[in-house]
Every structure is written in C-alpha cells, then in structure tokens.
Amino acid sequence: MTTAENLAQAVTPVVEDYLKAIYLMERAHMQVKTVLLAERMNVKPSSVTAMVKALAEMGLVEHEPYYGVHLTPSGERIALEVIRHHRLIELYLVEALGFTWDEVHEEAEVLEHVISEKLEARIAAHLGNPVRDPHGDPIPTLDGALPTDPTHTLADLPLKTRGRVVRVCDQHTERLRYLAGLGLVPGARVQVVAREPFDGPVTVQIGKESHALDHQLARKILIEK
Amino acid sequence: MTTAENLAQAVTPVVEDYLKAIYLMERAHMQVKTVLLAERMNVKPSSVTAMVKALAEMGLVEHEPYYGVHLTPSGERIALEVIRHHRLIELYLVEALGFTWDEVHEEAEVLEHVISEKLEARIAAHLGNPVRDPHGDPIPTLDGALPTDPTHTLADLPLKTRGRVVRVCDQHTERLRYLAGLGLVPGARVQVVAREPFDGPVTVQIGKESHALDHQLARKILIEK
DNA sequence: ATTAATATTTAGACTGGTCTAAATATTAAT
DNA sequence: ATTAATATTTAGACCAGTCTAAATATTAAT
Numbered sequence: 001m002t003t004a005e006n007l008a009q010a011v012t013p014v015v016e017d018y019l020k021a022i023y024l025m026e027r028a029h030m031q032v033k034t035v036l037l038a039e040r041m042n043v044k045p046s047s048v049t050a051m052v053k054a055l056a057e058m059g060l061v062e063h064e065p066y067y068g069v070h071l072t073p074s075g076e077r078i079a080l081e082v083i084r085h086h087r088l089i090e091l092y093l094v095e096a097l098g099f100t101w102d103e104v105h106e107e108a109e110v111l112e113h114v115i116s117e118k119l120e121a122r123i124a125a126h127l128g129n130p131v132r133d134p135h136g137d138p139i140p141t142l143d144g145a146l147p148t149d150p151t152h153t154l155a156d157l158p159l160k161t162r163g164r165v166v167r168v169c170d171q172h173t174e175r176l177r178y179l180a181g182l183g184l185v186p187g188a189r190v191q192v193v194a195r196e197p198f199d200g201p202v203t204v205q206i207g208k209e210s211h212a213l214d215h216q217l218a219r220k221i222l223i224e225k
Numbered sequence: 226m227t228t229a230e231n232l233a234q235a236v237t238p239v240v241e242d243y244l245k246a247i248y249l250m251e252r253a254h255m256q257v258k259t260v261l262l263a264e265r266m267n268v269k270p271s272s273v274t275a276m277v278k279a280l281a282e283m284g285l286v287e288h289e290p291y292y293g294v295h296l297t298p299s300g301e302r303i304a305l306e307v308i309r310h311h312r313l314i315e316l317y318l319v320e321a322l323g324f325t326w327d328e329v330h331e332e333a334e335v336l337e338h339v340i341s342e343k344l345e346a347r348i349a350a351h352l353g354n355p356v357r358d359p360h361g362d363p364i365p366t367l368d369g370a371l372p373t374d375p376t377h378t379l380a381d382l383p384l385k386t387r388g389r390v391v392r393v394c395d396q397h398t399e400r401l402r403y404l405a406g407l408g409l410v411p412g413a414r415v416q417v418v419a420r421e422p423f424d425g426p427v428t429v430q431i432g433k434e435s436h437a438l439d440h441q442l443a444r445k446i447l448i449e450k
Numbered sequence: 451a452t453t454a455a456t457a458t459t460t461a462g463a464c465t466g467g468t469c470t471a472a473a474t475a476t477t478a479a480t
Numbered sequence: 481a482t483t484a485a486t487a488t489t490t491a492g493a494c495c496a497g498t499c500t501a502a503a504t505a506t507t508a509a510t
C-alpha cells in the first residue's frame with residue numbers, strides 16, 4: 001500500500017496550487033513534465049508523481065506516464081477559478097488598500113484559496129468587474145473565459161510605432177519595482193526608438209525619457225498598437 | 226510511540242484556532258476542560274488531549290492533567306493576534322464591502338489565519354484603527370490591550386434608564402438578523418420599559434417601538450448608560 | 451547497440467492532525 | 481466505602497502531503 005494510492009480526495013489549497021501551476025505551464029505551451037512541475041511547486045519529483053496520480057484519480061488531470069500531464073475540463077475549471085481569485089485579489093489590494101504591484105503576489109497566493117464565492121463577487125463588483133489585474137494579467141470571468149493578449153511585445157514592436165503596455169509577464173519583486181520606476185506599467189504609452197541586433201537591448205521611449213531594456217525583459221512586456 | 230509525542234512544531238491555523246478557543250473560554254471564566262474544548266473545536270476529546278500536549282510542549286499552554294488548561298503569555302499573545310485579525314476583518318467586510326454583520330463570521334474565520342501583518346496594518350489604517358467590530362466585540366490593539374466592556378446588560382439595566390448598545394455577544398446568523406431587524410445593534414439607544422420576574426422576558430424600547438426579549442438573549446446585549 | 455546521463459516512478463518513512471476503542475482517573479450517589 | 485457515571489488519557493490506525501533512497505525507464509552519445 002504505497003502513499004500515492006491513499007492520496008486524493010478533496011480539492012485542498014495544495015491541489016489548487018498544482019492545478020494552477022499545470023494550467024499556466026500548459027498555457028505557455030510547455031509539456032508538463034514531472035521535474036518542471038516539481039521545480040515550480042518547490043517540491044521533489046517523487047512528490048509530484050504521487051500528487052499527479054491523486055489528481056488523475058480525482059479526474060482533474062490526465063497522465064501519460066513518462067510523458068506528461070494535462071488538465072481535464074474540470075481541472076481547468078478549478079485552475080481558472082483560482083487564477084480569477086488571485087488576480088482579483090491582486091487588483092483589489094492595489095486599488096482599495098494602496099498596495100504596490102510588486103507587493104501583492106505573495107499575499108494573493110494564500111488568499112486565493114480561502115475567499116468565498118460571495119467575497120469574490122463583492123470584490124469583483126467593487127472593482128467594476130475588471131478584465132486585467134495590476135500586471136495586466138487577464139482575469140478569467142466567472143464562466144472561465146479569458147481576454148486574449150496582444151500579439152506584440154516590446155521585443156518585436158516595429159520601430160517608431162506608438163503602442164500601449166497591456167501586460168507585464170513577470171512577478172519578480174525587484175524587477176517590477178524597476179519597471180514601475182521607468183513608467184513601464186500597464187497603460188503606459190510607449191515607442192521603440194532603437195533595437196540592437198543579435199537580440200540586443202531595445203531602447204524604449206516612455207513619455208520624454210528613453211531607456212535601454214534587455215531583450216529578454218522586453219519580450220515579457222506585451223504591447224497593443 | 227504515541228501520536229501526541231510527535232505532534233507540535235509550528236503555529237498552524239489549527240493551533241491558532243485552539244489558542245483562540247482557549248483564550249475565549251478563559252476570558253468567560255470557564256475552566257478549560259477537555260470535553261468543552263472538544264465541543265468548541267468540533268473534535269473528539271482524544272484529539273484535544275493530543276493537541277493540548279503539543280501546545281504544552283510548544284510552551285503555549287500549561288496543562289494540569291485531569292484539571293484544565295491555561296494559556297501562557299506567548300499563547301495569549303498569539304490568541305490575541307488572531308482575534309485582532311478576526312475582528313478587523315469582520316469590520317472591514319462590513320465597512321468596505323457591504324457585508325451584513327451576520328455574514329462576516331465564517332469569512333473571517335478562515336481569513337484570520339492568512340493575512341500578513343502588512344495587510345492587517347492596511348486594513349486597520351483604512352478603518353481608522355477601530356476599537357470594536359460590527360458586533361461590538363473589542364479589537365485587541367497591536368500590543369494586546371483590550372478595551373473593557375460595559376458592566377450592564379439588557380438583563381440588568383435599571384428600568385427607565387437610557388442606555389446605548391455596545392456589544393452583542395452572539396454569532397448565530399439568524400439571531401443576529403433578528404436583532405438587526407429590531408434595531409438592536411451596537412450604537413442603538415435603548416431603554417428597558419418592563420421586566421417580568423423569574424428571569425422572564427425584558428421589554429425594550431428602541432426608538433418608538435418596544436419588543437419583548439428573552440432573558441437569556443437580553444444577557445448577551447451589553448449596555449453602556 | 452551499448453553505455454551513460456537524466457527523468458520518472460516505487461518503496462517506505464515522517465509530520466500534523468484527526469479518529470475509534472479501550473484503559474484509567476475523578477466525581478457523585480448510594 | 482463501594483459503585484456507578486462521567487471525564488480524561490493512551491494505544492494504535494488513518495489521511496494528506498512531503499521526503500530520501502533505490503529501482504526503472506527514456507534519451508542522448510558514442
């Protein structure tokens with residue numbers, strides 16, 4: 001009677017976290033493999049194996065052994081609910097309680113699992129049923145729909161074209177603070193004024209000032225023309 | 226090697242809940258005995274025994290076997306923090322998100338364990354460092370001080386004396402809704418117009434209307450002259 | 451086609467918290 | 481002072497979730 005066979009009943013916070021991680025990885029077109037998931041979850045691979053087995057028994061994921069995992073519709077539904085909670089909470093903390101966008105992630109990380117549907121609804125209503133959180137991350141609707149992202153990033157926006165920052169795909173506190181200092185936050189109007197070859201830095205103009213931005217970082221900033 | 230001997234490390238939400246329950250019972254001048262605590266925690270007495278042993282090893286309670294438990298200073302500190310969280314959250318949900326006083330208890334019951342000190346501080350600031358929650362329950366300050374309650378209740382307020390409701394010691398949803406319907410909420414100005422003998426009903430005047438109130442219930446409504 | 455490196459899974463132990471069933475202690479009632 | 485009723489504690493099992501160490505499978509490299 002190994003551990004894995006006993007696991008698996010309720011949708012606990014831990015289960016929600018696994019589903020969320022799987023969802024986000026699948027969405028980033030990754031193959032969801034044991035080690036990767038283990039890294040994300042800060043857990044050893046063997047723990048992932050056990051949990052995945054449990055999730056499969058609950059009908060929340062399908063598991064091709066030695067290949068990868070993917071969410072079933074019910075798994076995805078739960079993941080989207082949790083993500084909705086997370087992003088609503090982030091936005092609420094910023095809008096209603098004066099948090100900055102670099103402070104809200106950890107807080108939302110625990111709150112997302114414990115707010116009731118009623119509280120979720122009140123928060124959403126208070127915010128006017130918003131579509132994106134402070135990072136521009138799309139907030140799933142109640143029925144699991146997601147606004148689509150713009151196709152351009154600062155790394156491929158044509159030169160001299162005006163655009164607007166829609167989303168910043170990063171949750172590193174220091175980097176977010178840096179970007180906020182530059183004015184590179186969702187809503188900002190920007191323009192690429194220079195771009196070095198071989199994936200070199202991108203020079204971006206925000207308002208009157210220009211700054212050189214690492215290519216890797218530029219790719220994380222989603223732009224709408 | 227019995228279970229109890231292995232228990233006991235971190236201050237988990239469950240530990241916080243036990244400490245809170247013990248605190249509230251001690252405060253109500255009860256002897257904190259195993260069965261009573263078990264009832265409060267919705268748990269079997271044997272579980273309480275195990276947990277109490279663990280709490281004692283953590284230095285959070287002192288345990289006189291077969292007699293009772295009481296909190297050490299560090300146990301009390303934790304209990305007060307959790308209660309502060311709970312009551313701040315209750316008040317916040319009412320003030321900022323339009324909850325009614327009968328809806329907030331369950332929500333606060335889980336949130337109390339997961340809000341950070343930073344979020345606690347913002348909530349407190351946003352509310353203007355309040356002293357009582359929507360039920361009039363006193364909110365411990367950061368250093369663990371508690372405002373004192375009035376000594377009178379509706380059950381012993383002298384006839385024809387004007388008073389103000391300070392606190393309603395009840396968390397039963399339906400009863401709270403009933404009391405709110407009568408206008409018997411913290412802040413309300415009241416007066417006892419009649420009182421039947423042998424712990425019979427108390428007739429209370431709120432505004433223009435009078436209502437008969439069960440003696441047991443009247444004792445839970447704390448009044449300041 | 452072997453071998454080596456890497457990824458995945460199994461086996462089995464541990465912790466926190468609960469439970470049931472049985473043992474023991476205390477209190478109340480005769 | 482026994483007995484009966486009740487409260488408390490112990491013994492031992494279980495579940496969720498993790499871990500380490502070992503076994504097995506897959507992929508890459510020669």
